[in-house]
Amino acid sequence: MFKALMITRDADTLTTRLEEVDPDALPEGDVTVAVDHSSLNYKDALAITRGAPVVRQFPMVPGIDLAGRVSASDDPLYRVGDRVMATGWGLGENHWGGLSQMARMPGRWLLPQPAGLSSRQVMGIGTAGLTAMLCVMSLEEGGLTPASGPVIVTGAGGGVGGMAIMLLVRLGFQVVAVTGRPQLHAYLTRLGASEILPREALAPTGRPLDRVRWAGGIDVVGGTALASMCASIQYGGTVAACGLAADMALPLTVAPFILRNVRLQGIDSVMCPRPRRMAAWARLERDIDPTLLESMLHDVTLADAIGLAPRILAGHVRGRAVVNVA
CATH class of the missing domain: 3.90.180.10 (Medium-chain alcohol dehydrogenases, catalytic domain)
Incomplete structure (x- = not known):
């Protein structure tokens, strides 16, 4: 038994x-x-x-x-x-x-x-860390480097968001974290976020394009936050979308994609093919900071x-x- x-x-x-x-x-x-x-x-x-x-x-x-x-x-x-x-x-x-x-x-x-x-560390990383690394790999494949500019991460207090911040900072990126929990500011700063924004920073403006603020983004919430993120990504930037914690709907126009050449990449970790998983876990073993983990x-x-x-x-x-x- x-x-x-x-x-x-x-x-x-x-x-x-x-x-x-x-x-x-x-x-x-x-x-x-x-x-x-x-x-x-x-x-x-x-x-x-x-x-x-x-x-x-x-x-x-x-x-x-x-x-x-x-x-x-x-x-x-x-x-x-x-x-x-x-x-x-x-x-x-x-x-x-x-x-x-x-x-x-x-x-x-x-x-x-x-x-x-260890097994404990592997599970500390788990699906959240795998998803975060797949997002980071997608940004890199879209041409983003630390010199490209800041990367915004939503759902920063959760597993995927926190892992994404830790990995991006480890790779030299400047990270802007978004959270609805002010009590997590010290925690997110410890993970390496250089700026912390409230959820309201991604409230819809009604404009198809907003001023450029970020080189790329990782979004775990969907909905208006993802739409606002896409509208503020610089020319040629990439957004990796991996969640729908807030909403499955995506209320945006094609403007970011046809006027700023923004790339929106979906991320799935459930049915991810074995070779891609192996590559991501090899990166995780190399790039994870054990102390921050x-x-x-x-x-x-x-x-x-x-x-x-x-x-x-x-x-x-x-x-x-x-x-x-x-």
Whole structure:
């Protein structure tokens, strides 16, 4: 038997609780992992508290991230004892995820853990760090360098935003952070943000183009904030869009794209191909600042995750929650 968070639905009642589960109940897959760490993401918080639209079938073990050691394998790439990790691929949505002491999945979803990082650090980075690095790589591929000018990052208090700030600063960029939580100013300054703006700084102006303010941007919120960001990007700049925490709608015109040659690049970390993932994790192992990463992390247990989920949705949690599943 092993412990796992289990989400069930009976009629209109959603229940999430810590349960003892028989290993025979694990879903199909050719690799079984003894999980030692996971993380609690915004998507996990949605799954735990609301179920839909994240959870596609019940019962479901949430957790889009996991790290641990292989305990059984029919995949020639992995042997018992190998340190592995997984993010995305529908974990915690339509396949049992990482908020559990055991997991089973197709071997192609797994990656070797970077040799220079512990399981705890890997999960401290997790989907949030992978997404942030994919955003940074997109900006670089769009031609941005530290000499191009400042980069704006929304949702700065969350996992993706904080990781993006840390990575950009490490690479020499000047970063402008946007947050609706003034109490996080000291934290964001410690991560390296040179300027901190309130959410109102990206309020809609009604103009298709605004004065140029930034060379590029990383947006996790969508809606009017993303539209305002695009309208203030310099000629030839790039915006990486990876979230919809505020709104799925995008109320903007084509003006930034046809008059300033702005590039809007969508970022998906769920179905990201393996070679791109490997490249991003190699960069993360190289570019992460271990000291700053530690300042972003707080450790919780499987049981803690249930109560923490609504606080994440309410925006009361900064940085990254690492779940020790032991």
